[in-house]
Amino acid sequence: MPELACAGRRWTVATGSNLLDALNAAGLRVPYSCRAGSCQACMVRCRGGEPLDERPEALPATQREQGWRLACQCRIDGDLQVELFDPVRDGLAAQVQAVDWLRRDVLRLRLLPERPLRYRAGQHALLWTPDGIARPYSLASLPDDDRWLEFHLDCHRPGAFSEAARRLRPGDGLRLGQLHGGALHYDPDWAERPLLLLASGTGLAPLWAVLREALRQGHAGPIRLLHRTHGTSYLAEPLLQLAQQHDLDVQWLDADQPWNDQTLRIASRQEIALVCGHADFVAACCRRLFLAGLPRGQVFSDTFIERNVSGGLSGG
Known part of the structure; x- marks a missing residue:
């Protein structure tokens, strides 16, 4: 053996x-x-x-x-x-810059790493508390534009990391693991093509970054963003501001209502779709887009993990 x-x-x-x-x-x-x-x-x-x-x-x-x-x-x-x-030996130190609530159940966490990080819109990182609680979160910030790293934490359910995050204050320290991910991204070759961004809950965070990256690079095609959520999107105001300035259509989809057959209509077979959220939402979107005629190679998705991780336990 x-x-x-x-x-x-x-x-x-x-x-x-x-x-x-x-x-x-x-x-x-x-x-x-x-x-x-x-x-x-x-x-x-x-x-x-x-x-x-x-x-x-x-x-x-x-x-x-x-x-x-x-x-x-x-x-x-x-x-x-x-x-x-070992997050102390192998990770990167970061200081909490701000902790505030975007909505009653969505906590915005901004961290300043001890040295600048190179990353792409749509990537995610593993965050570690000093007590060894770890959780992967997508970046909502943009490289180069934002000095800090921004994360949107879904706190509507109890969880080891979210409970620890509620107690964070500016000046507190966390550790960062390696940045990873890449399915959600913006490709300059898509500049003339329609974009469809589909999010549930805080799956909006990486798409918020990808959307701004597309606009920053001068995306010329139409963009639709659909956010399936309870009530109004937690980023409603900045999204509507962008919609007034660009060719951007923003819609909120009530999470308590059944899907409408027209919800995921595609603009054309040239459309690029990016999907992020919980597993059932991502699977439903990908299936509907395929049935609507969108080739699988034009659908990019990332599935959020609902449980916290700490020492090999689910954390809840």
Whole structure:
């Protein structure tokens, strides 16, 4: 049986064991959320041996060359020594600049990292509290335009990270994990094509960034933004201001009402659709867009994970 070593301990595991499960079964409390390689909360660094990686493309080549792997995607087929991601050692310090409520259940968090970050509109980052609670959040800010990093936190349900975020004050410190993601983005080659942006809840955050990036790059085609939410969008005022200045159509869709057959009509087969929100919303949008005649290669989506992650537990 293979021997697994981590945090000064060594123990045997069954051949083919999932690395994340083996570490957490030993009480090492590796954070995780999606188990699909998307949240990237379960990063570990290989110091000896090599696991069987079922999704090597989930991490950039530069990180893989440094030994980083996603524990949820790795199986143990030989002796292996790994080192857990340490937010203090491996992450980036950031200071809370502002915490305010955009709506009763949506908290806007602005962080100033200790050094500038290079990122694209639509990416997301893993945030760590000093107590080791981790949660992936999409960036609502724009690179270059905003000094801070902005995140919109859905606090309508209890959660370990959201409860900790409620207590944050300017000057407090957090840590940032690696920036990742890329399905949601703006491509300058789309400049003349219609854009359809579909969001549910705080899935609006990355699309708010992508929308402003498109406008900043002089997007010439029409843009429609549909936000499925309870009541009015939490970004209603700035969205309506943009709609007055650009070829932008903004609509709110009541989350308590059934879908209308005309809701997701497509402007043309040249339209580009970007979808973000909870899994059922994203799946429904992608299915309806395909049935409406939009090629799959023109639909880009990102699914939000509802639970918090902390030490390998769901957090709630």
